Amino acid sequence: DQQVKQNSPSLSVQEGRISILNCDYTNSMFDYFLWYKKYPAEGPTFLISISSIKDKNEDGRFTVFLNKSAKHLSLHIVPSQPGDSAVYFCAASEGTSGSRLTFGEGTQLTVNP
Amino acid sequence: SAVISQKPSRDICQRGTSLTIQCQVDSQVTMMFWYRQQPGQSLTLIATANQGSEATYESGFVIDKFPISRPNLTFSTLTVSNMSPEDSSIYLCSARSSGYEQYFGPGTRLTVT
Numbered sequence A: 001d002q003q004v005k006q007n008s009p010s011l012s013v014q015e016g017r018i019s020i021l022n023c024d025y026t027n028s029m030f031d032y033f034l035w036y037k038k039y040p041a042e043g044p045t046f047l048i049s050i051s052s053i054k055d056k057n058e059d060g061r062f063t064v065f066l067n068k069s070a071k072h073l074s075l076h077i078v079p080s081q082p083g084d085s086a087v088y089f090c091a092a093s094e095g096t097s098g099s100r101l102t103f104g105e106g107t108q109l110t111v112n113p
Numbered sequence B: 001s002a003v004i005s006q007k008p009s010r011d012i013c014q015r016g017t018s019l020t021i022q023c024q025v026d027s028q029v030t031m032m033f034w035y036r037q038q039p040g041q042s043l044t045l046i047a048t049a050n051q052g053s054e055a056t057y058e059s060g061f062v063i064d065k066f067p068i069s070r071p072n073l074t075f076s077t078l079t080v081s082n083m084s085p086e087d088s089s090i091y092l093c094s095a096r097s098s099g100y101e102q103y104f105g106p107g108t109r110l111t112v113t
Helices: none
Strands: A010-014 A019-025 A030-038 A045-051 A056-059 A062-067 A072-077 A086-094 A101-103 A107-112 B004-007 B010-013 B019-025 B031-037 B043-049 B068-072 B075-080 B089-096 B108-112
Touching (some): A010 A019, A019 A086, A019 A107, A030 A101, A045 A056, A045 A062, A045 A072, B004 B089, B019 B031, B043 B075
Parallel strands (some): A010 A107, B010 B108
Antiparallel strands (some): A030 A045, A030 A086, A062 A072, A086 A101, A086 A107, B004 B019, B019 B075, B031 B043, B089 B108
């Protein structure tokens, strides 16, 4: 039972354009969502997060949007840079467990110069 | 954010043997976790390493196969016991202090032949 899904295994965008990575979830108990970036041979790096009481959180070039009714969140990167090329994981946490993160399958983003 | 190191970074092991992976955090943290990332797949939580008590294992993972220690607030070990080729994965340690964010080590790439 895949509770967090990233339906696009890959995404390719031009440098300077917007990258939009999508994530859907099924567990209505999830109340905190995170995005991680992973380069090959490295561990995931925390990027940005959002609580379920918000619908948007922004940090520099990165913005996460949450649509609770649709159980959908997205990560926007503007402008995209070649150094952003990595695998992006969406993760969700349930308030009752407080700690357990459930990850999506990841989306490989490639930003072309 | 915590800085996390893991040893070894990679290893090639024979089936039937065991490997112990070490995780060191540069500051005291509340919680430590062990994840597995099998080839082409997402991150799956193996267990929560509890300081001074037995680890809490996720469904599908057992202590006999993945014994975990956490003797203090900055250090944990994961042993992969009686290895088979199916155990070939990246094993990741993570840590969390306050908040929901978890910070990851660089991972240990294990190949079982």
